[in-house]
Amino acid sequence: MQIFSDSFTTAFFLIISGDPDLYEIIFLSIKVSLTSLLGSIIIGLPVGAFLAIHRFKMRSVLLSVLNALMGMPPVVVGLIVYLYLSRSGPLGFLNLLYSPTAMIIAQMLLVTPIIAALSAQIIEDLHIEYKDLFRSLNVSTSKAVVAYIIDARMSLLTVVLAGFGRAISEVGAVSIVGGNIDHLTRVMTTAIALETSKGNLSLALALGIILLTIALGINLLAAHAKNWVMEKQDV
Amino acid sequence: MSDSHTQKPDLVTQLLPIEFRSISFNKSGNRLINNLSLTINSLGITIILGPNGAGKSILLRLLHGLDKPDFGDILFKDIAANYAIKRKQAMVFQNAVMLRRSVKDNLAFVANLHASKQEPDLLALLDEVGLYDKQHMPARRLSGGEKQRLSLARALVAEPELLLLDEPTASLDPYSVQMIESLLTKLQRRNTKIIFITHDLNQARRLAEDVIFMHKGRLESFQSAEDFFKNPNSKFAEAFIEGKLIF
Numbered sequence: 001m002q003i004f005s006d007s008f009t010t011a012f013f014l015i016i017s018g019d020p021d022l023y024e025i026i027f028l029s030i031k032v033s034l035t036s037l038l039g040s041i042i043i044g045l046p047v048g049a050f051l052a053i054h055r056f057k058m059r060s061v062l063l064s065v066l067n068a069l070m071g072m073p074p075v076v077v078g079l080i081v082y083l084y085l086s087r088s089g090p091l092g093f094l095n096l097l098y099s100p101t102a103m104i105i106a107q108m109l110l111v112t113p114i115i116a117a118l119s120a121q122i123i124e125d126l127h128i129e130y131k132d133l134f135r136s137l138n139v140s141t142s143k144a145v146v147a148y149i150i151d152a153r154m155s156l157l158t159v160v161l162a163g164f165g166r167a168i169s170e171v172g173a174v175s176i177v178g179g180n181i182d183h184l185t186r187v188m189t190t191a192i193a194l195e196t197s198k199g200n201l202s203l204a205l206a207l208g209i210i211l212l213t214i215a216l217g218i219n220l221l222a223a224h225a226k227n228w229v230m231e232k233q234d235v
Numbered sequence: 236m237s238d239s240h241t242q243k244p245d246l247v248t249q250l251l252p253i254e255f256r257s258i259s260f261n262k263s264g265n266r267l268i269n270n271l272s273l274t275i276n277s278l279g280i281t282i283i284l285g286p287n288g289a290g291k292s293i294l295l296r297l298l299h300g301l302d303k304p305d306f307g308d309i310l311f312k313d314i315a316a317n318y319a320i321k322r323k324q325a326m327v328f329q330n331a332v333m334l335r336r337s338v339k340d341n342l343a344f345v346a347n348l349h350a351s352k353q354e355p356d357l358l359a360l361l362d363e364v365g366l367y368d369k370q371h372m373p374a375r376r377l378s379g380g381e382k383q384r385l386s387l388a389r390a391l392v393a394e395p396e397l398l399l400l401d402e403p404t405a406s407l408d409p410y411s412v413q414m415i416e417s418l419l420t421k422l423q424r425r426n427t428k429i430i431f432i433t434h435d436l437n438q439a440r441r442l443a444e445d446v447i448f449m450h451k452g453r454l455e456s457f458q459s460a461e462d463f464f465k466n467p468n469s470k471f472a473e474a475f476i477e478g479k480l481i482f
Protein backbone atom coordinates (compact mmCIF):
# COMPACT_ATOMS: atom_id res chain seq x y z
CA MET A 1 0.00 0.00 0.00
CA GLN A 2 2.99 2.27 0.73
CA ILE A 3 4.13 1.97 -2.88
CA PHE A 4 0.68 2.78 -4.10
CA SER A 5 0.21 5.94 -2.08
CA ASP A 6 3.76 7.13 -2.84
CA SER A 7 3.18 6.58 -6.53
CA PHE A 8 -0.10 8.37 -6.29
CA THR A 9 1.48 11.42 -4.72
CA THR A 10 4.25 11.54 -7.33
CA ALA A 11 1.72 11.01 -10.12
CA PHE A 12 -0.35 13.89 -8.87
CA PHE A 13 2.74 16.08 -8.68
CA LEU A 14 3.74 15.13 -12.24
CA ILE A 15 0.35 16.10 -13.50
CA ILE A 16 0.07 19.48 -11.82
CA SER A 17 3.71 20.41 -12.39
CA GLY A 18 3.14 20.14 -16.14
CA ASP A 19 5.97 17.65 -16.69
CA PRO A 20 6.91 18.12 -20.39
CA ASP A 21 7.54 14.42 -21.07
CA LEU A 22 4.18 13.52 -19.63
CA TYR A 23 2.33 16.14 -21.64
CA GLU A 24 4.14 15.27 -24.84
CA ILE A 25 2.81 11.74 -24.48
CA ILE A 26 -0.71 12.94 -23.70
CA PHE A 27 -0.84 15.32 -26.65
CA LEU A 28 0.48 12.69 -29.06
CA SER A 29 -2.16 10.24 -27.81
CA ILE A 30 -4.94 12.73 -28.35
CA LYS A 31 -3.59 13.85 -31.71
CA VAL A 32 -3.24 10.31 -33.06
CA SER A 33 -6.63 9.21 -31.78
CA LEU A 34 -8.49 12.30 -32.97
CA THR A 35 -6.92 12.00 -36.41
CA SER A 36 -7.80 8.34 -36.72
CA LEU A 37 -11.29 9.10 -35.42
CA LEU A 38 -11.79 11.77 -38.06
CA GLY A 39 -10.56 9.42 -40.79
CA SER A 40 -12.83 6.68 -39.49
CA ILE A 41 -15.86 9.00 -39.54
CA ILE A 42 -15.08 10.17 -43.07
CA ILE A 43 -14.95 6.57 -44.27
CA GLY A 44 -17.28 4.81 -41.86
CA LEU A 45 -20.27 7.16 -41.85
CA PRO A 46 -20.88 7.11 -45.63
CA VAL A 47 -20.37 3.33 -45.65
CA GLY A 48 -22.87 3.00 -42.80
CA ALA A 49 -25.36 5.29 -44.54
CA PHE A 50 -24.99 3.36 -47.79
CA LEU A 51 -25.61 0.03 -46.08
CA ALA A 52 -28.57 1.50 -44.21
CA ILE A 53 -30.35 2.77 -47.29
CA HIS A 54 -29.56 0.38 -50.11
CA ARG A 55 -30.64 -3.22 -50.51
CA PHE A 56 -28.28 -5.36 -52.55
CA LYS A 57 -27.07 -8.94 -52.68
CA MET A 58 -23.89 -8.69 -50.63
CA ARG A 59 -25.38 -6.38 -48.03
CA SER A 60 -25.89 -8.89 -45.23
CA VAL A 61 -22.46 -10.40 -45.91
CA LEU A 62 -20.89 -6.95 -45.64
CA LEU A 63 -22.76 -6.24 -42.42
CA SER A 64 -21.56 -9.51 -40.91
CA VAL A 65 -18.00 -8.73 -41.96
CA LEU A 66 -18.26 -5.30 -40.34
CA ASN A 67 -19.63 -6.79 -37.16
CA ALA A 68 -16.80 -9.31 -37.10
CA LEU A 69 -14.26 -6.54 -37.69
CA MET A 70 -15.71 -4.61 -34.74
CA GLY A 71 -14.48 -7.36 -32.48
CA MET A 72 -11.06 -7.79 -34.11
CA PRO A 73 -8.30 -8.19 -31.52
CA PRO A 74 -6.10 -5.07 -31.75
CA VAL A 75 -2.88 -7.11 -31.75
CA VAL A 76 -4.05 -8.89 -34.88
CA VAL A 77 -4.80 -5.55 -36.53
CA GLY A 78 -1.36 -4.39 -35.43
CA LEU A 79 0.24 -7.47 -36.90
CA ILE A 80 -1.54 -7.03 -40.24
CA VAL A 81 -0.56 -3.36 -40.49
CA TYR A 82 2.98 -4.31 -39.47
CA LEU A 83 3.19 -6.91 -42.25
CA TYR A 84 2.03 -4.38 -44.83
CA LEU A 85 4.28 -1.57 -43.66
CA SER A 86 7.42 -3.55 -42.82
CA ARG A 87 10.34 -3.05 -45.16
CA SER A 88 9.61 -6.23 -47.12
CA GLY A 89 5.85 -5.68 -47.07
CA PRO A 90 3.76 -4.41 -50.01
CA LEU A 91 3.68 -0.87 -48.58
CA GLY A 92 7.19 -0.97 -47.14
CA PHE A 93 8.42 1.65 -49.60
CA LEU A 94 6.28 4.25 -47.82
CA ASN A 95 8.59 4.03 -44.80
CA LEU A 96 5.73 4.43 -42.39
CA LEU A 97 6.50 1.76 -39.83
CA TYR A 98 7.16 3.16 -36.34
CA SER A 99 5.59 6.51 -37.18
CA PRO A 100 2.46 8.21 -35.84
CA THR A 101 0.93 7.67 -39.28
CA ALA A 102 1.26 3.91 -38.86
CA MET A 103 -0.52 4.22 -35.52
CA ILE A 104 -3.28 6.27 -37.13
CA ILE A 105 -3.74 3.61 -39.82
CA ALA A 106 -3.96 0.85 -37.21
CA GLN A 107 -6.46 2.81 -35.12
CA MET A 108 -8.55 3.59 -38.19
CA LEU A 109 -8.76 -0.13 -38.93
CA LEU A 110 -10.04 -0.63 -35.40
CA VAL A 111 -12.47 2.28 -35.32
CA THR A 112 -13.91 2.46 -38.85
CA PRO A 113 -15.86 -0.82 -38.53
CA ILE A 114 -17.41 0.45 -35.29
CA ILE A 115 -18.50 3.71 -36.87
CA ALA A 116 -19.77 1.99 -40.02
CA ALA A 117 -21.66 -0.89 -38.36
CA LEU A 118 -23.27 1.14 -35.59
CA SER A 119 -24.19 4.09 -37.79
CA ALA A 120 -25.68 1.68 -40.34
CA GLN A 121 -27.99 0.35 -37.65
CA ILE A 122 -28.97 3.82 -36.39
CA ILE A 123 -29.55 5.25 -39.85
CA GLU A 124 -31.49 2.19 -40.97
CA ASP A 125 -33.92 2.59 -38.08
CA LEU A 126 -34.56 6.18 -39.09
CA HIS A 127 -34.75 5.28 -42.78
CA ILE A 128 -37.47 2.72 -42.09
CA GLU A 129 -39.45 5.36 -40.23
CA TYR A 130 -38.94 8.22 -42.71
CA LYS A 131 -38.69 6.60 -46.12
CA ASP A 132 -42.34 6.79 -47.22
CA LEU A 133 -42.56 10.41 -46.13
CA PHE A 134 -39.32 11.26 -47.92
CA ARG A 135 -40.44 9.54 -51.11
CA SER A 136 -43.73 11.37 -50.88
CA LEU A 137 -41.84 14.66 -50.58
CA ASN A 138 -39.45 13.73 -53.41
CA VAL A 139 -36.42 14.07 -51.13
CA SER A 140 -33.21 13.16 -52.95
CA THR A 141 -31.01 10.44 -51.46
CA SER A 142 -28.27 12.88 -50.54
CA LYS A 143 -30.71 15.20 -48.76
CA ALA A 144 -32.25 12.21 -47.02
CA VAL A 145 -28.83 11.10 -45.74
CA VAL A 146 -28.13 14.59 -44.42
CA ALA A 147 -31.52 14.57 -42.68
CA TYR A 148 -30.82 11.15 -41.15
CA ILE A 149 -27.48 12.34 -39.80
CA ILE A 150 -29.01 15.52 -38.38
CA ASP A 151 -31.95 13.71 -36.81
CA ALA A 152 -29.80 10.89 -35.42
CA ARG A 153 -27.04 13.22 -34.27
CA MET A 154 -27.22 12.20 -30.63
CA SER A 155 -27.01 8.47 -31.27
CA LEU A 156 -24.27 9.07 -33.80
CA LEU A 157 -22.35 11.17 -31.28
CA THR A 158 -22.43 8.23 -28.90
CA VAL A 159 -21.00 6.06 -31.67
CA VAL A 160 -18.22 8.56 -32.35
CA LEU A 161 -17.34 8.70 -28.67
CA ALA A 162 -17.26 4.91 -28.49
CA GLY A 163 -14.87 4.99 -31.44
CA PHE A 164 -12.65 7.54 -29.72
CA GLY A 165 -12.67 5.44 -26.58
CA ARG A 166 -11.50 2.39 -28.53
CA ALA A 167 -8.78 4.41 -30.27
CA ILE A 168 -7.29 6.15 -27.26
CA SER A 169 -7.36 3.20 -24.89
CA GLU A 170 -5.97 0.64 -27.31
CA VAL A 171 -2.41 -0.60 -26.72
CA GLY A 172 -1.77 -3.78 -28.72
CA ALA A 173 -1.88 -2.41 -32.25
CA VAL A 174 -0.14 0.90 -31.64
CA SER A 175 2.74 -0.71 -29.78
CA ILE A 176 3.37 -3.13 -32.66
CA VAL A 177 3.23 -0.55 -35.47
CA GLY A 178 4.43 2.45 -33.47
CA GLY A 179 7.15 0.77 -31.52
CA ASN A 180 6.68 2.98 -28.45
CA ILE A 181 9.63 5.18 -29.41
CA ASP A 182 10.29 7.97 -26.91
CA HIS A 183 9.44 11.46 -28.26
CA LEU A 184 8.11 9.93 -31.48
CA THR A 185 5.46 7.26 -31.08
CA ARG A 186 5.05 6.92 -27.33
CA VAL A 187 1.42 7.32 -26.35
CA MET A 188 -0.36 6.95 -23.03
CA THR A 189 -1.19 3.27 -23.28
CA THR A 190 2.21 2.11 -24.52
CA ALA A 191 3.93 4.33 -21.96
CA ILE A 192 1.83 2.85 -19.17
CA ALA A 193 2.78 -0.66 -20.26
CA LEU A 194 6.45 0.22 -20.47
CA GLU A 195 6.70 2.21 -17.23
CA THR A 196 4.84 -0.47 -15.33
CA SER A 197 7.22 -3.15 -16.58
CA LYS A 198 10.15 -0.93 -15.59
CA GLY A 199 8.65 -0.48 -12.13
CA ASN A 200 8.22 3.26 -12.65
CA LEU A 201 4.76 3.18 -11.18
CA SER A 202 4.25 6.88 -10.54
CA LEU A 203 4.58 7.85 -14.19
CA ALA A 204 2.41 4.89 -15.18
CA LEU A 205 -0.18 5.90 -12.64
CA ALA A 206 -0.10 9.54 -13.69
CA LEU A 207 -0.83 8.47 -17.24
CA GLY A 208 -3.45 6.04 -16.04
CA ILE A 209 -5.23 8.77 -14.11
CA ILE A 210 -5.27 11.04 -17.12
CA LEU A 211 -6.47 8.30 -19.45
CA LEU A 212 -9.23 7.51 -17.00
CA THR A 213 -10.14 11.17 -16.67
CA ILE A 214 -10.39 11.54 -20.43
CA ALA A 215 -12.55 8.42 -20.71
CA LEU A 216 -14.84 9.49 -17.88
CA GLY A 217 -14.94 13.06 -19.13
CA ILE A 218 -16.05 11.92 -22.57
CA ASN A 219 -18.77 9.76 -21.12
CA LEU A 220 -20.02 12.52 -18.85
CA LEU A 221 -20.02 14.91 -21.77
CA ALA A 222 -21.97 12.45 -23.88
CA ALA A 223 -24.52 11.85 -21.15
CA HIS A 224 -24.94 15.58 -20.63
CA ALA A 225 -25.28 16.34 -24.30
CA LYS A 226 -27.80 13.57 -24.67
CA ASN A 227 -29.91 14.78 -21.78
CA TRP A 228 -29.78 18.31 -23.03
CA VAL A 229 -30.89 17.37 -26.53
CA MET A 230 -33.56 14.99 -25.22
CA GLU A 231 -34.90 17.89 -23.23
CA LYS A 232 -34.83 20.30 -26.15
CA GLN A 233 -35.47 18.17 -29.21
CA ASP A 234 -36.75 14.80 -28.11
CA VAL A 235 -34.44 12.82 -30.33
CA MET B 236 -56.23 29.98 -45.05
CA SER B 237 -53.16 32.16 -45.62
CA ASP B 238 -53.28 34.60 -48.47
CA SER B 239 -50.55 32.73 -50.29
CA HIS B 240 -53.07 29.95 -50.84
CA THR B 241 -54.55 31.47 -53.93
CA GLN B 242 -57.04 29.92 -56.23
CA LYS B 243 -55.61 27.59 -58.81
CA PRO B 244 -58.62 26.52 -60.87
CA ASP B 245 -56.61 25.82 -64.00
CA LEU B 246 -54.04 23.76 -62.15
CA VAL B 247 -56.25 21.05 -60.74
CA THR B 248 -57.43 20.09 -64.17
CA GLN B 249 -53.85 19.16 -65.01
CA LEU B 250 -54.19 16.07 -62.83
CA LEU B 251 -57.82 15.17 -63.49
CA PRO B 252 -59.16 12.81 -64.55
CA ILE B 253 -57.24 10.24 -62.53
CA GLU B 254 -57.64 6.90 -64.19
CA PHE B 255 -56.88 3.42 -62.83
CA ARG B 256 -56.71 0.96 -65.74
CA SER B 257 -56.98 -2.70 -64.75
CA ILE B 258 -54.69 -2.34 -61.74
CA SER B 259 -53.47 -5.46 -59.95
CA PHE B 260 -50.98 -5.57 -57.11
CA ASN B 261 -49.46 -8.64 -55.49
CA LYS B 262 -47.36 -8.96 -52.37
CA SER B 263 -45.87 -12.17 -51.02
CA GLY B 264 -48.08 -14.27 -53.26
CA ASN B 265 -51.32 -12.51 -52.28
CA ARG B 266 -53.34 -10.47 -54.72
CA LEU B 267 -54.00 -7.33 -52.70
CA ILE B 268 -55.57 -5.29 -55.50
CA ASN B 269 -57.54 -7.25 -58.05
CA ASN B 270 -58.09 -5.86 -61.53
CA LEU B 271 -59.34 -2.49 -60.41
CA SER B 272 -60.47 0.13 -62.90
CA LEU B 273 -62.00 3.50 -62.13
CA THR B 274 -61.84 7.11 -63.22
CA ILE B 275 -61.98 9.97 -60.74
CA ASN B 276 -63.12 13.18 -62.32
CA SER B 277 -64.91 15.16 -59.60
CA LEU B 278 -63.55 18.30 -58.03
CA GLY B 279 -65.12 17.40 -54.71
CA ILE B 280 -63.71 15.19 -51.99
CA THR B 281 -63.45 11.55 -53.01
CA ILE B 282 -63.73 9.20 -50.05
CA ILE B 283 -62.37 5.65 -50.07
CA LEU B 284 -64.43 3.44 -47.80
CA GLY B 285 -64.14 -0.21 -46.93
CA PRO B 286 -63.54 -2.62 -44.08
CA ASN B 287 -60.09 -3.27 -42.62
CA GLY B 288 -57.74 -4.98 -45.02
CA ALA B 289 -59.79 -4.07 -48.08
CA GLY B 290 -56.75 -2.59 -49.81
CA LYS B 291 -57.56 1.09 -49.30
CA SER B 292 -54.07 2.07 -48.15
CA ILE B 293 -52.46 0.12 -50.96
CA LEU B 294 -54.66 1.83 -53.51
CA LEU B 295 -53.58 5.23 -52.22
CA ARG B 296 -49.91 4.18 -52.16
CA LEU B 297 -50.20 3.04 -55.78
CA LEU B 298 -51.79 6.33 -56.72
CA HIS B 299 -48.98 8.24 -55.02
CA GLY B 300 -46.27 6.10 -56.61
CA LEU B 301 -45.03 4.58 -53.34
CA ASP B 302 -45.79 1.12 -54.72
CA LYS B 303 -45.86 0.02 -58.33
CA PRO B 304 -48.79 -1.99 -59.72
CA ASP B 305 -47.92 -5.42 -61.14
CA PHE B 306 -50.45 -4.93 -63.91
CA GLY B 307 -52.26 -1.94 -65.31
CA ASP B 308 -51.63 1.79 -65.50
CA ILE B 309 -52.46 4.83 -63.45
CA LEU B 310 -52.90 7.94 -65.56
CA PHE B 311 -53.26 11.60 -64.71
CA LYS B 312 -55.01 13.30 -67.57
CA ASP B 313 -53.80 10.50 -69.84
CA ILE B 314 -50.19 10.72 -68.66
CA ALA B 315 -48.38 8.21 -66.44
CA ALA B 316 -46.92 9.75 -63.29
CA ASN B 317 -43.70 11.66 -63.85
CA TYR B 318 -41.70 13.93 -61.59
CA ALA B 319 -43.81 16.99 -62.36
CA ILE B 320 -46.99 15.09 -61.55
CA LYS B 321 -45.51 13.70 -58.35
CA ARG B 322 -44.48 17.17 -57.23
CA LYS B 323 -48.12 18.22 -57.37
CA GLN B 324 -49.16 15.55 -54.89
CA ALA B 325 -48.87 15.29 -51.13
CA MET B 326 -49.82 12.51 -48.78
CA VAL B 327 -50.77 12.40 -45.12
CA PHE B 328 -50.03 8.99 -43.63
CA GLN B 329 -52.09 7.09 -41.12
CA ASN B 330 -49.23 7.11 -38.62
CA ALA B 331 -47.93 10.67 -38.54
CA VAL B 332 -44.18 10.60 -39.14
CA MET B 333 -42.55 13.36 -37.13
CA LEU B 334 -39.04 14.47 -37.98
CA ARG B 335 -36.94 14.71 -34.82
CA ARG B 336 -37.09 18.47 -34.97
CA SER B 337 -39.25 21.29 -33.73
CA VAL B 338 -42.80 21.72 -34.98
CA LYS B 339 -41.77 24.65 -37.16
CA ASP B 340 -38.68 22.86 -38.50
CA ASN B 341 -40.89 20.01 -39.69
CA LEU B 342 -42.46 22.53 -42.05
CA ALA B 343 -39.17 24.29 -42.78
CA PHE B 344 -37.73 20.97 -43.97
CA VAL B 345 -40.27 20.84 -46.81
CA ALA B 346 -39.99 24.56 -47.50
CA ASN B 347 -36.22 24.18 -47.90
CA LEU B 348 -36.68 21.34 -50.37
CA HIS B 349 -38.83 23.31 -52.72
CA ALA B 350 -38.03 26.85 -51.64
CA SER B 351 -41.61 27.84 -52.15
CA LYS B 352 -42.50 29.26 -48.76
CA GLN B 353 -41.04 31.73 -46.34
CA GLU B 354 -41.15 31.78 -42.57
CA PRO B 355 -44.36 33.89 -42.32
CA ASP B 356 -46.14 31.43 -44.62
CA LEU B 357 -45.07 28.55 -42.38
CA LEU B 358 -46.27 30.35 -39.27
CA ALA B 359 -49.58 31.09 -40.98
CA LEU B 360 -49.93 27.38 -41.75
CA LEU B 361 -49.17 26.49 -38.13
CA ASP B 362 -51.76 29.00 -37.01
CA GLU B 363 -54.27 27.38 -39.28
CA VAL B 364 -53.83 23.98 -37.66
CA GLY B 365 -53.76 25.46 -34.17
CA LEU B 366 -50.07 24.82 -33.54
CA TYR B 367 -48.70 28.36 -33.65
CA ASP B 368 -48.04 28.38 -29.91
CA LYS B 369 -46.21 25.06 -30.12
CA GLN B 370 -43.90 25.98 -32.99
CA HIS B 371 -40.74 25.51 -30.90
CA MET B 372 -41.80 22.27 -29.30
CA PRO B 373 -40.16 18.99 -30.39
CA ALA B 374 -42.65 17.55 -32.88
CA ARG B 375 -42.48 14.11 -31.32
CA ARG B 376 -43.85 15.48 -28.06
CA LEU B 377 -47.14 16.51 -29.65
CA SER B 378 -50.32 14.60 -28.91
CA GLY B 379 -51.74 12.27 -31.56
CA GLY B 380 -54.17 14.86 -32.83
CA GLU B 381 -51.53 17.58 -32.91
CA LYS B 382 -49.13 15.31 -34.79
CA GLN B 383 -51.73 14.60 -37.42
CA ARG B 384 -52.55 18.30 -37.75
CA LEU B 385 -48.84 19.01 -38.19
CA SER B 386 -48.65 16.27 -40.83
CA LEU B 387 -51.45 17.96 -42.71
CA ALA B 388 -49.78 21.37 -42.44
CA ARG B 389 -46.52 19.85 -43.64
CA ALA B 390 -48.28 18.28 -46.60
CA LEU B 391 -49.63 21.71 -47.52
CA VAL B 392 -46.26 23.49 -47.53
CA ALA B 393 -45.65 22.54 -51.15
CA GLU B 394 -49.21 23.60 -52.10
CA PRO B 395 -50.30 20.27 -53.58
CA GLU B 396 -52.99 20.08 -56.22
CA LEU B 397 -53.79 16.52 -55.20
CA LEU B 398 -53.91 15.75 -51.49
CA LEU B 399 -54.10 12.12 -50.38
CA LEU B 400 -54.98 11.25 -46.80
CA ASP B 401 -54.92 7.79 -45.21
CA GLU B 402 -57.26 7.73 -42.22
CA PRO B 403 -55.82 10.97 -40.84
CA THR B 404 -58.52 11.28 -38.20
CA ALA B 405 -58.72 7.68 -36.97
CA SER B 406 -58.77 7.71 -33.17
CA LEU B 407 -58.21 11.45 -32.86
CA ASP B 408 -59.83 13.86 -30.42
CA PRO B 409 -63.01 15.58 -31.70
CA TYR B 410 -61.31 18.99 -31.78
CA SER B 411 -58.60 17.73 -34.12
CA VAL B 412 -61.11 15.87 -36.28
CA GLN B 413 -63.23 18.97 -36.63
CA MET B 414 -60.23 21.17 -37.41
CA ILE B 415 -58.91 18.77 -40.06
CA GLU B 416 -62.33 18.39 -41.66
CA SER B 417 -62.93 22.11 -41.91
CA LEU B 418 -59.45 22.66 -43.33
CA LEU B 419 -60.07 19.98 -45.95
CA THR B 420 -63.38 21.55 -46.89
CA LYS B 421 -61.64 24.90 -47.27
CA LEU B 422 -58.89 23.37 -49.41
CA GLN B 423 -61.43 21.63 -51.59
CA ARG B 424 -63.19 24.93 -52.22
CA ARG B 425 -59.84 26.31 -53.37
CA ASN B 426 -59.68 23.51 -55.91
CA THR B 427 -57.29 21.13 -54.24
CA LYS B 428 -58.38 17.64 -55.24
CA ILE B 429 -58.71 15.53 -52.10
CA ILE B 430 -58.82 11.75 -51.87
CA PHE B 431 -59.40 10.58 -48.36
CA ILE B 432 -59.53 7.14 -46.74
CA THR B 433 -61.78 6.63 -43.77
CA HIS B 434 -63.87 3.92 -42.25
CA ASP B 435 -65.99 6.46 -40.45
CA LEU B 436 -69.34 6.51 -42.25
CA ASN B 437 -70.46 9.75 -40.65
CA GLN B 438 -67.29 11.45 -41.74
CA ALA B 439 -67.87 10.18 -45.26
CA ARG B 440 -71.42 11.55 -45.15
CA ARG B 441 -70.11 14.94 -44.05
CA LEU B 442 -67.32 15.28 -46.61
CA ALA B 443 -67.78 13.07 -49.63
CA GLU B 444 -68.82 14.09 -53.08
CA ASP B 445 -68.20 10.59 -54.33
CA VAL B 446 -67.37 7.30 -52.66
CA ILE B 447 -65.06 4.47 -53.69
CA PHE B 448 -66.02 1.32 -51.81
CA MET B 449 -63.49 -1.50 -51.66
CA HIS B 450 -63.70 -5.02 -50.35
CA LYS B 451 -60.99 -7.68 -50.43
CA GLY B 452 -58.86 -5.87 -52.97
CA ARG B 453 -61.74 -5.27 -55.36
CA LEU B 454 -63.63 -2.16 -56.32
CA GLU B 455 -67.16 -2.91 -55.17
CA SER B 456 -68.77 0.38 -56.05
CA PHE B 457 -67.94 3.88 -57.16
CA GLN B 458 -70.89 6.23 -56.85
CA SER B 459 -71.75 9.76 -55.88
CA ALA B 460 -72.04 10.00 -52.11
CA GLU B 461 -75.74 10.64 -52.37
CA ASP B 462 -76.33 7.46 -54.37
CA PHE B 463 -73.93 5.45 -52.29
CA PHE B 464 -75.71 6.11 -49.02
CA LYS B 465 -79.22 5.95 -50.45
CA ASN B 466 -78.88 3.18 -52.90
CA PRO B 467 -75.55 1.35 -52.80
CA ASN B 468 -74.98 -0.81 -55.85
CA SER B 469 -73.05 -3.50 -54.00
CA LYS B 470 -74.34 -5.90 -51.37
CA PHE B 471 -71.06 -5.54 -49.45
CA ALA B 472 -71.46 -1.76 -49.45
CA GLU B 473 -74.99 -2.16 -48.20
CA ALA B 474 -73.83 -4.43 -45.40
CA PHE B 475 -71.03 -2.00 -44.58
CA ILE B 476 -73.40 0.95 -44.33
CA GLU B 477 -75.61 -1.08 -42.02
CA GLY B 478 -72.59 -1.82 -39.87
CA LYS B 479 -72.70 -5.54 -40.62
CA LEU B 480 -69.41 -5.79 -42.52
CA ILE B 481 -66.29 -5.44 -40.46
CA PHE B 482 -63.75 -7.58 -42.35
Ligand SMILES: Nc1ncnc2c1ncn2[C@@H]1O[C@H](COP(=O)(O)OP(=O)(O)O)[C@@H](O)[C@H]1O
Pocket residue numbers: 262263265267285286287288289290291292293294
Ligand atom coordinates in the same frame (compact mmCIF):
# COMPACT_ATOMS: atom_id res chain seq x y z
N1 LIG C 1 -46.41 -5.98 -47.37
C1 LIG C 1 -47.50 -6.77 -47.34
N2 LIG C 1 -47.38 -8.09 -47.54
C2 LIG C 1 -48.47 -8.90 -47.51
N3 LIG C 1 -49.71 -8.45 -47.29
C3 LIG C 1 -49.89 -7.14 -47.10
C4 LIG C 1 -48.80 -6.22 -47.11
N4 LIG C 1 -49.27 -4.98 -46.89
C5 LIG C 1 -50.59 -5.11 -46.74
N5 LIG C 1 -50.98 -6.40 -46.86
C6 LIG C 1 -52.35 -6.94 -46.80
O1 LIG C 1 -53.09 -6.31 -47.80
C7 LIG C 1 -54.40 -6.12 -47.38
C8 LIG C 1 -54.81 -4.70 -47.64
O2 LIG C 1 -54.03 -3.85 -46.85
P1 LIG C 1 -54.38 -2.31 -46.69
O3 LIG C 1 -54.42 -1.64 -48.00
O4 LIG C 1 -53.43 -1.76 -45.69
O5 LIG C 1 -55.84 -2.38 -46.05
P2 LIG C 1 -56.78 -1.19 -45.58
O6 LIG C 1 -57.95 -1.22 -46.48
O7 LIG C 1 -57.18 -1.52 -44.18
O8 LIG C 1 -55.99 0.07 -45.66
C9 LIG C 1 -54.46 -6.50 -45.93
O9 LIG C 1 -55.07 -7.77 -45.83
C10 LIG C 1 -53.03 -6.58 -45.52
O10 LIG C 1 -52.85 -7.54 -44.54
Ligand SMILES: [Mg+2]
Pocket residue numbers: 291292293329401
Ligand atom coordinates in the same frame (compact mmCIF):
# COMPACT_ATOMS: atom_id res chain seq x y z
MG1 LIG D 1 -55.19 1.27 -44.21
